[in-house]
Amino acid sequence: MNSEDKTLVEIIDENRQIDLAKYINYVSAPQAGAIATFSGTTRDTFEGKTVVELRYEAYVPMAIRNLKSICCSARSSWDLHSIAIAHRVGSVPVGEISVLIAVSATHRADALDACKFLIDELKASVPIWKKEVYSNGEVWKENTEFLERRFKH
Numbered sequence: 001m002n003s004e005d006k007t008l009v010e011i012i013d014e015n016r017q018i019d020l021a022k023y024i025n026y027v028s029a030p031q032a033g034a035i036a037t038f039s040g041t042t043r044d045t046f047e048g049k050t051v052v053e054l055r056y057e058a059y060v061p062m063a064i065r066n067l068k069s070i071c072c073s074a075r076s077s078w079d080l081h082s083i084a085i086a087h088r089v090g091s092v093p094v095g096e097i098s099v100l101i102a103v104s105a106t107h108r109a110d111a112l113d114a115c116k117f118l119i120d121e122l123k124a125s126v127p128i129w130k131k132e133v134y135s136n137g138e139v140w141k142e143n144t145e146f147l148e149r150r151f152k153h
Contacts, residue, residue, distance in 0.1 A: 010086045014089055036102070066127065084100075085102075086099070
């Protein structure tokens, strides 16, 4: 099986929740001694404001292409078995998952390091935009990772 066969990247349509078990099952394998996951969820407050939901928009073809490229980069740095990434678009209410990353590897260090790399790179470079909707307004947000990378260049 080549590495592309062991990589699942999905942008989830509005009003569909991310099925955590689906992605953990995808990366599970007898040779994988570790599965690292990251799930980003909508929290109920930000800087003292009540958050109602997050709304995501994406340029889906480019987002998928960028996510696959990031997965290839992770594979070149760590010994990984499988990678699964899912990101929702549309409204994500408080308490629900907006992004999920699952990585399996023989050893935990590779899985954990790759998982952190994947979420950081996603936030820095993938064309997915977030609007925070508060009880008294809304604002488009730029990811810190994106801003840091932009200021470096």
